[in-house]
Amino acid sequence: MLPSLPSDYRALVFGSSGGIGGAVAAALEGDPRCAEVVGLSRRDGFDLEDEASIAGAAERLAGQAFDLLFDATGALVIDGAGPEKALRGIDPEAMARQFAVNAIGPALILKHFTPLMPRGQRALFGTLSARVGSIGDNRLGGWISYRAAKAALNQIVRTAAVEVARQRPEAVLAALHPGTVETRLSDPFAGSRDRLTPAASAAALLSVLDGLSPRQSGGFFAYDGQAIEW
Numbered sequence: 270m271l272p273s274l275p276s277d278y279r280a281l282v283f284g285s286s287g288g289i290g291g292a293v294a295a296a297l298e299g300d301p302r303c304a305e306v307v308g309l310s311r312r313d314g315f316d317l318e319d320e321a322s323i324a325g326a327a328e329r330l331a332g333q334a335f336d337l338l339f340d341a342t343g344a345l346v347i348d349g350a351g352p353e354k355a356l357r358g359i360d361p362e363a364m365a366r367q368f369a370v371n372a373i374g375p376a377l378i379l380k381h382f383t384p385l386m387p388r389g390q391r392a393l394f395g396t397l398s399a400r401v402g403s404i405g406d407n408r409l410g411g412w413i414s415y416r417a418a419k420a421a422l423n424q425i426v427r428t429a430a431v432e433v434a435r436q437r438p439e440a441v442l443a444a445l446h447p448g449t450v451e452t453r454l455s456d457p458f459a460g461s462r463d464r465l466t467p468a469a470s471a472a473a474l475l476s477v478l479d480g481l482s483p484r485q486s487g488g489f490f491a492y493d494g495q496a497i498e499w
């Protein structure tokens with residue numbers, strides 16, 4: 270796995286308690302070339318809605334370098350508030366929480382953790398967006414807060430990639446669509462639709478990230494390697 274990284278690479282997984290995050294952490298733990306996997310989640314007091322908890326986690330790891338940062342956090346239903354079917358369903362507080370978890374949280378991860386990416390060598394940062402965050406691909410409507418928060422996340426990744434490239438030209442940052450995956454997030458919405466197992470999605474996402482060049486940094490890619498329109 271991840272042949273583009275050094276043979277003793279180190280990885281950090283945010284949201285390691287989640288369906289996809291847990292599968293990413295397990296895949297990395299099973300890779301003999303991976304020297305260490307550190308997982309962070311709310312079980313460790315790491316909460317995207319509390320910047321101090323993010324800063325504290327970064328401080329505890331200061332001085333260490335991570336070749337791979339994988340952000341598998343995110344939410345579709347937050348404290349019982351699910352995706353809206355129509356404009357009349359917009360609730361300002363629920364919409365703000367969607368932005369807090371799906372856009373601002375990953376922005377804070379970038380703020381506090383990109384300094385832990387090594388300089389002068391390849392390093393990877395992937396964050397889980399969603400195809401429904403694509404503005405160009407939006408034909409069905411609905412889910413306005415989740416869609417808008419993921420679109421904001423995509424812009425955050427793009428902007429961060431431009432800045433990170435100045436000091437770390439070999440780094441790759443990417444927004445990733447994991448496919449429709451069997452997790453508690455998609456369970457209520459899956460219907461009879463085929464879903465990937467978390468293990469299959471995790472393996473595909475790591476392979477896509479591994480294959481990206483620094484020229485592709487800041488892009489939006491699906492688990493099958495295809496670029497997704499903004």
Ligand SMILES: NC(=O)c1ccc[n+]([C@@H]2O[C@H](COP(=O)([O-])OP(=O)(O)OC[C@H]3O[C@@H](n4cnc5c(N)ncnc54)[C@H](OP(=O)(O)O)[C@@H]3O)[C@@H](O)[C@H]2O)c1
Binds near residue numbers: 312316454
């Ligand atoms: N599953 C799909 O079909 C699908 C499709 C497209 C995109 N995605 C995206 O993939 C990502 C992972 O989803 P998943 O399916 O693996 O869902 P999941 O099993 O519900 O995992 C979500 C993860 O995010 C964490 N999280 C949520 N709110 C948080 C907060 N405030 N602070 C810190 N961590 C928080 C959860 O922590 P706790 O364990 O503490 O709740 C969990 O680790 C999400 O960004 C989702 O939008 C999933």
